[in-house]
Amino acid sequence: MAQVRPFHLAAFMRPVGIHTAWWRYPGGFPDANFNFAHLARFARTLEAAKFDAFFMADHLAVLNMPIEALKRSATVTSFDPLTLLPALAVVTQRIGLIATASTTYEQPFHIARRFASLDHLSGGRAGWNVVTTSNPDAARNFGLEHHPEHADRYDRAHEFVSVVKGLWDSFADDAFLRDVETGIFFDPACLHTLDHQGPHFSVRGPLNVARPVQGWPVIVQAGASEAGRQLAAETAEVIFGAAGSLEDGLRFARDVRGRMERIGRDPAGLKILPACFAVVGDTDEEAREKRARLDGLVHEASAIAALSIALGHDAARFDPDGPLPEIPESNQSKTGRERAIALARREGLTVRQLAQRLGGYAGLAMVGTPRRIADEMQAWAEAGACDGFTIMVSDVPEGLEDFTGKVVPELQRRGLFRTEYAGTTLREHLGLPRPENSFFGRRDGLAGDSGPTGA
Amino acid sequence: MAQVRPFHLAAFMRPVGIHTAWWRYPGGFPDANFNFAHLARFARTLEAAKFDAFFMADHLAVLNMPIEALKRSATVTSFDPLTLLPALAVVTQRIGLIATASTTYEQPFHIARRFASLDHLSGGRAGWNVVTTSNPDAARNFGLEHHPEHADRYDRAHEFVSVVKGLWDSFADDAFLRDVETGIFFDPACLHTLDHQGPHFSVRGPLNVARPVQGWPVIVQAGASEAGRQLAAETAEVIFGAAGSLEDGLRFARDVRGRMERIGRDPAGLKILPACFAVVGDTDEEAREKRARLDGLVHEASAIAALSIALGHDAARFDPDGPLPEIPESNQSKTGRERAIALARREGLTVRQLAQRLGGYAGLAMVGTPRRIADEMQAWAEAGACDGFTIMVSDVPEGLEDFTGKVVPELQRRGLFRTEYAGTTLREHLGLPRPENSFFGRRDGLAGDSGPTGA
Known part of the structure; x- marks a missing residue:
């Protein structure tokens, strides 16, 4: 077998199962995606299994389907991700917390501020899944008659992400002196006013939050379409692709890594974690x-x-x-x-x-014993098609506990997955570097201006 | 003495002290407003003292002051309120959680969704401090060259609040069946699509969150200007006024209650809790x-x-x-x-x-022994100028602990303040009714679709 680097696992958690019938599965909790006690339990289970991240999808409208189908959908009520994840930050210590937020229907100042706040609250565990929103019904919840065109959305997304990063860099990592004697709270030489003027956004700044613990929260994307792949190649640090097979996945990985090389970005700065629906049994049957x-x-x-x-x-x-x-x-x-x-x-x-x-769910699925699933995952990693997976469990709690309790130990036995967290931040889990401040450069030996995490 | 109803206490907590030098006070925590462990401790201290609510102010830009003053301000880095309060919800059980959010620089769909999510996560403890944002620098963080005019901001605020309430009422309280046998997740007859078209907003809905535990989170306002008083009279359930004296406070209360009567609103549906800076000593000296x-x-x-x-x-x-x-x-x-x-x-x-x-702080202050402060508060309440106070402590932790440990017991001895929470929601603490659903009316005996609060 080829040498494979230890890989990464995120859990895609909204609805708690991606399969449309998860909430009807016997022995489950039909309200699990809208019940904080259950969600806290799942986050802790994933953390005990040393998952890199709890990943929350999102929608800005009820799904656009006929009422006969909609009335059967558990997605119609769920928490706003940036409201749920701060609460989950308090009941966990290490697991990363990735929230989806839209560049089409949000404002960069709000997004920069919320993710920076989550990153500080969680001790450096925040990730932002950058989406342009695919559900056209969202437009009508935000004053637009029509959903913006795909190309426009991606154009806006590029600028949005760049503004957010600029705002995150408003303060140098060591800006906050809080000198009680002199009364100086921060060093004005460590404050940068962004003064961004672009086609989509005019944002002066500075952000009124200290630089995030991670420098920048981890940037995540789906990277499916042509424009999405290009955006991902330029800005993403994690991609959860939707490849349907190993061959697709390999083509996708080569494509995105090629795009990165063409713009001079080191492919090591991107982790590809394909979305994978997992159904675990003690036998394949x-x-x-x-x-x-x-x-x-x-x-x-x-x-x-x-x-x-x-x-x-x-x-x-x-x-x-x-x-x-x-x-x-x-x-x-x-x-x-x-x-x-x-x-x-x-x-x-x-x-x-x-x-x-x-x-139910038509995308990539791995169905079988822990050994079979581990074999498949290993084959993907050996082929160079991915750096791990974004798992969607079949149901909760059984499917979740089968994956964490049976598949994860098999991956650990093969040396493919960690048995303990080595670091404390999501970047450290993923082996991603902490970005330098665009305006103040690197200041080594400074951990950032973070409040303690514990409660 | 006149008969005075038991009154209410909220704590205005950003910065943790309103006084500009709070962070320099000896024995304090200079980073307290940006340190979750401290904030969690304060919230629990307030809860142990049976406060109605932890109230978080906000700013959408660094304060517009010369850099020589700004560099001395602890306000330059603080948490986004709607990120901090979900985390505080997990470390508390009963205390209300009021977040400030702007109707000028936000979207009604996002605000409806976030407060609904916070209300469910906290078991019915959310309140929304509706502001139109006074810092003109905020405009330049949101693509505007100029801050909208005062009248325009209030016009927009009226419509914004009405849209948010309409979205909160998207589902009847008993909409969610989650019938595993039939596969029906919710009753389509219990879903209302708002289809709002107004001068400032076009919002279709429905909201993709169940109706909040409280029906609507509690609506809070400052109600200072003419337009602000009118907005408060029409929509507020709590006002934290800025009256500088009992006489001012009385005039203010009469004015707002008069406005309520003129539009046919029962003045009992509004609690006036003037902002009060408290400095406690064992002697007045x-x-x-x-x-x-x-x-x-x-x-x-x-x-x-x-x-x-x-x-x-x-x-x-x-x-x-x-x-x-x-x-x-x-x-x-x-x-x-x-x-x-x-x-x-x-x-x-x-x-x-x-x-x-x-x-430092130039507004209403009560400075003295617990007995003197209780006397002053009682005088306000007896005169009919208020239903309690929004306390701003002098410093943390000392000033906070002096208020909760010395003034609160004095108020309790006088029968002016609760010694135990009678209910579980912020509305119950404040003695405010749970609003009927505008589209589905009252459905008694239903507690709303709430996930458990505990972790």
Whole structure:
């Protein structure tokens, strides 16, 4: 086997399971994504398993789906990530805390301030998942008739991230003297006023928060589209890709690392952690049965709608218990159509089973024993397709505890995953350097102006 | 003595002391306003004293003062309130948590969502201090060349608050069924889409958070200006006024209650808690000395600048150790000028002492033994000028512990303040009703869709 560096694990936690039927799984907590006691327990379980980060997705509108599907969705009520994560910071000590926030519907000053505050409160554990927001309904919650175009959103995102970093650097790391004798609270020579004027934003600054413990909270992105990949190559430190297979993942990693090299960025400064839905069983058969049971809880109306979208054809006309008929080509969603057909043929699924699979979770999945899952993960890492994974558990608490209690120990036995945190910050967990201050440079030996974390 | 209803206490906690020299006071923690461990301790101390609320002020820019004064200000780094309060929610059980948020530089959807999230996380303890932002420098952190005019800001504030309340009412209290058998997560008949179209905001909704535990988090306002009083009369449930004397306070209370009656609002739905700077001593002399010591820590440059502003004259020309000379009238700040002159004459202050008083904290202060302070507070309440106070302690931890450990017991002995919380929510502490849902009316016997608070 090739030499593989120890890798990283984040847990993608909203909804607590990505599968649309997670909340119906037997033995679970149907309100788990909106119940702080449960969320605190999950964060502590992930921390005990030495996960790099608890990663919270987000939406700025209820999902745009027909009411018949929406009424079955656990996503309609969930916490604002930047409200939940400060609370989770208090009940954990080491695990990173990554919140999603939109560059399309937020203001850089607010975002810089909130992540800086979270980073100080948590002792350097904050990460920002930079999104441009894909749900077009968000626009109508923020005074816009139409969601801005993709290119405009990414243009704005570039400038937004740069403004936020500039604001984080408002104070040198050693600005705060708090000299009781002289009455000088900070050294004015250590204060930088950004005075940014750009096409999307005019932001004077300075930020009224000390420089974050990590310098900058860790920048995370999905990096899916062309513009997204370019933004990620330029600014991301973690990517949770959506590659559907090892081959896809490898192509994606090469593409993004190539983009980084072309702009002179060291690829070591980026960790690729593909999103992976994990279903664990003591035997492969048990894991497959668990997945089938979970898929079987997806309501047929939602499932058929998902299949119809994937195929570009009304799947309600097909016999649900028969095999997928031949589907003529259509203009729409060629990739989705081909993937759905291939999946049905490969696993011998009926129309209903295929629909429920797509309506449950259709992305990269690893289903099997801890050993099988560890083998697959190791193969990805050995191939150079990733630096770890962003795990989406099948259900809570069982699926979460199976992953942390069975897969993680297997990864640890192989030397692929830490058995103890070596550092205290998310950057240290990920092996990412602390950025220099753009205006004041490096000041070694200074830990930043951080209040103690403990309560 | 007249019959006085038990009254309410909030603690105004940013900076942790309002006095500009609090951080230099001997025996204190100079970093207390930016150190979570200290802030958690203060919140728990206030909770042990049964305070209604921990109240966090805010600024959206560093204060607009000359760098010579700014470098002496502890306000330049502090936590975003909506990041700090979720963390404090975890380390407390009962005390209310009031965060300041601006209607001028925020979006209603974000604000509705964050306060709803905080209310659920804290088990119904959230309050929103609605401000229009007075620091004109904030504009330049949010893409505006000029701070919007006062009237425009208040116009926007009215609409903003109404949109936020509409969003909080997106779901009926009993909307969430989470029926694992049928797969129905919520009853679509219990979902209201706001579809607001107004002069300042277009917001479709619904909010993607369940209705807050309190129905609506408690609405707090300063209510100082004419427009502010009207907004408060129409929407506030708590006012922390800035009256400088009992007579002022009484006039203010009558004015606001009159406005409420004219629009048909029951004055019982509003609690007036004037801001009060408290300096406690075991003797009156000790308290006065403490205040003089604190004032003496205000740097002369900052102090003279504050005095010059108050007088409308350059006070640097006066002999600092002499009495205040006769000051000719000027166009500016008539009230401030008259107040400063009266204060100097009444207390026999030198120019320096007067300047340091104004540069420290110039508003309503109660200085003396616990008994004297309790007497003054009782007099306000008996006169009908207030329902309690928003306390600003002189320093931390000493000033905070003197208030909670000495003044509160005196108020409790007089039957003016609770010795135990009777309810669990901030509304219950304040004796405010839980608002009906504007779209679904009252549904009694339902506690709202709240996750447990504990960790």
